[in-house]
Amino acid sequence: MNYKKEEFKHVNYLWDDEVSKPLTGVDSLVYRSNVLGADQRITNTGGGNTSAKIMETDPLTGEQVEVLWVKGSGGDLRTAKKENFSSLYQEKLDALDDTYQKFDDKGPKSAGEDAMIPMYKHCNFCLNPRASSIDTPLHSMIAEKHVDHLHPNAVIAVASCKDQEALTEVIWGGKMAYVPWMRPGWEAALLCEEIYAKSADISGILMGQHGHTNWASESKSCYETSLWVIETAARYIEEHDKGTNTFGGAKVDSLSNEERTALLSKFLPVARGILSNKVKFIATVQSDESALRFVNSVDAPRLAKLGTSCPDHFLRTKIQPLYVDYNPEQDDFEALVAKLNDGIEQYRVEYAQYYNNCKRDDSPAMRDPSPTVILIPGVGIIGWGKNKSESRVTTEFYNCAIEVMRGAEAISEYQALPQQEAFDIEYWALEEAKLQRMPAEAPLARNVVVVVGAGDGIGKETAFRVAREGAHVVCADLRFEAAQKTADELTSIYGQGIGVAGTGISGCGPAIALEVDITDRSAVKAMFDQVIMAYGGIDNVIVTAGVFLAPGQSGMSNDQMFDVSFAVNVKGGYIVATQANEIWQAQGLKGSMVLTTSVNAAVSKKGSLAYDTSKAAANHLVRALAVELSPLVNVNGLAPATVVKGSTMFPRDRVIASLTKYDVEFTTADSDDELRDKLAMFYAQRTLTKSPITPADQAEAAYLLISGQLSKTTGQIISVDGGLHEAFLR
Structure with missing residues (x-):
């Protein structure tokens, strides 16, 4: 290697002797793979292979045998673990040369090349189920302990030039051999094996249109050789860079x-x-x-x-x-x-x-x-x-x-x-x-689902429910911290979308958090604009945000309670629906919307005048929106009843007031959860099912309404109330 650690400019030298020293066998190979994959300039996501030939104990004979460990099909170097590597008896791989010669090679789509792939299974060591890569023979035939096969941009640039063979000699000073484009497989590997055997002084091979392969007797040396190949190519390109004349110069100016x-x-x-x-x-x-x-x-x-x-x-x-x-x-x-x-x-x-x-x-x-x-x-x-x-x-x-x-x-x-x-x-x-x-796609895998009120209660449970079906979930809430917590929990389960450093590629994954006040149209538009920039559009919108204001507890006058209740529970849903509809109409794709109302819309109760009348209006809003947004968008309502668990509408003081009102026994020493459980059980006894109503019950109904299973249902209010006969349709 011609560069010191600190001299690398176009790749990151990430090898840490303190970390690597105690590692042996496959663990050392995994480490080399991870530090290579950690630099996106070295290889693409899911691309490239690393390998090591390791002496292992044969489980049948107890003898020491040479085993090729090589990154398997579909793995990614940056995140690879031991289970992402296939393991094959080197001796059996060597014997496959004779098998390949028996196949009738008829060209670039030869049956012989394709027929070799299933043969790798017969070479598996310890019944390892990881599917072998098509580059397996390349790693097998290079008779060095450690081999890297990579796809760095700088090297592929050389491999994609009109005069790539001549440049290989110029750039690497004879230390890299050259092979023209060949489809990966056994024939290409045989050619590389022949070149390797004849050229003892080379460190690697440039593969036309493809990438490069290099090797070494030690893992660290192999890593450093890979970096040397890439750095050398990148420096040559840098020396010839055209600056402002790159790609012929600018024809169009960028927008701000x-x-x-x-x-x-x-x-x-x-x-x-x-x-x-x-x-x-x-x-x-x-x-x-x-x-x-x-x-x-x-x-x-x-x-x-x-x-x-x-x-x-x-x-x-x-x-x-x-x-x-x-x-x-x-x-x-x-x-x-x-x-x-x-x-x-x-x-x-x-x-x-x-x-x-x-x-x-x-x-x-x-x-x-x-x-x-x-x-x-x-x-x-x-x-x-x-x-x-x-x-x-x-x-x-x-x-x-x-x-x-x-x-x-x-x-x-x-x-x-x-x-x-x-x-x-x-x-x-x-x-x-x-x-x-590949496994079948989940039902909502291609959908963007906006859940308004995802910070807790029904909204949070709904976010988790649709995420289980593969949805991209926008966790929106008035309280950004609560929305972010939900999004973080989903990300920890379903994975992190990682942007590529220095490319400007957005890094959002299966869930994002956004702050929104649904009573403010400009805030709602800004929220949807961010969703569009993250995912390109929307498919389903579920509004669970709402407010309950009780006399004596809210600190508001009756007039103020009406203003706030209608602003959030009615106008908020209207604003979200009409802003979302602009996106649905632009897409021209079927969509669906769910507004959360309440059984209180049908069953009036003392002490909740503003809430009950606003929810009754929300029920009719559902029907009106179903007419206005048809035929492209289905609009339905979800009407819960007294969901106590996880709801911000049931703070401790309201729960205590309700328990007192209904003469349900409790003590001030009871925890918040204990108090809520007692109230939930009381409410449950008033229903036909005698079971507490949970956020999960509501989330299941919300999912059903956007799943497509009820595609002919619109303008309806689905009650999830445990069976309150007072709310039955009359």
Whole structure:
């Protein structure tokens, strides 16, 4: 290695001897993988492989045998654990050479290459169930203890140049060999094995259009060699960087942050609706300096049309993005939408032509021909996926593709994979099998559900209920801290969406927290704008926020109680519904809304005049909104009865007042939960089911109303009251 630790500028040197020293065997391999994956400039999410050949005790013979541990299919280096690595007897892998020779190799889509993959199972050590990567033979055939196969932007930039072979010699001074593009598999590994065996003085191999492989006898040395390969390429690119002339210079000026946000808040729902002609998509926006430099540039249309080069990239981004020829200084919003419509229509036609021109007899059926990446000058990059994680990674991968193109254009001329080669990867039977093995999507996996009042009680329980069905949950509440707590709890269960450092890619995951006062239209609009920027649109809105004000406890006059009760319980729902409807209409996608009312709307009780009449009005608001928002949006009401547990409407003093009113025994030493349980049991005895009514009961009904299972139900009030016969319809 030619660089000291502190000299690295284009990668992070993260190896810590104190951490690594006590680690042995697979644990050491996992550590190397994690520190490599921690730097996004080194390899893509889910991309790259690391391996180590380790002596293990055979469980049958008790003898020492050499075992190849290699990151398995579908794993990610940054987060990999031992269970993400496959383990195979090295001796059995060696024996598969003879097996490969028996297969009839008929070209890039050869049955022989595909038939080798199932053979790896026969080599598994200790019945390890982790599926082996297609790069397994590459790690097996390089006769070094430690091997890294990576996809760094700087190296792929060299591998995507017109004169990539000559540059390999120039940049790495003969320390890197070169092989032209070959589909990953046994044949490519055999070629690398031959080069390795003949060239004792090389440290690695540049693989055309793909990445690089390097090796060492020690794990730390292998790590440092990987960094040396990347740093050397990045420095060469830096020396030839074109500065302001990168990508031919700027053709369009960027919008200001405020202008861009205002445009996107209108545009994203429209784009989501146009794209979602078959299934719905979730968006991720990237508008940082590097993204804008590319989309604003003279060369962006040309390079975008060429498409991506690395297979890891276009499996996510499709063979090319959609470039929208938009100029913010000349085109208005309607022009942008028209150009998007025309662009998507043409993209789908061209994608179908690409499929039909390249398909083979055994090719899987054509997938959705819509673009997954949209480039808009002055605005940035919009990535789309089935969920936030996928759209974020798609955007990340195209960001990597931009860096590859930048580097290639700086030192030579960028070239993409030929369409047939790209197709053979995109529609490879093994990739299709991987897609088919994926678990079925959860019912709400592609939905964005806004829960207003998610800080506690029914709202919090509802947020958890819809999250279990795969929804992206917006936890909105008047109290931001309470909303954030709910979102944090959901994130701890369902995972963290992590933005990519330095890319401007948003990092929201399955849940976000937002503050909102539903009596303030500007606050509600601002909340929905943030939802759009996070996910691209909305699907379902559930309002559980409400207020109960009792005489003598609220400190308000009767007039004030009416004003506040109607402002929150009636007008608040109206404001949320009408603001949400603007988004639903822009999307043109079916939506649903649930407003929480109360059985008190039908059963009047002494001491709750303002509350009861406001909830009666809310019931009619449900019916009126169902008419106004039809046929696109279903609107229904959820009418709970005396949900004491977890409700802010039942503070200790109100609970004590109610227990006293109904002569229910209690002591001042009772805890808040004990007091609430006593009151809940009292209320339960007045119902037909004799069971306390919980937030979970309400959440189940709220979920049912947005799930699609009641798609023909609108304008209805569903009572979840344990069976209060006084509230029966008359």
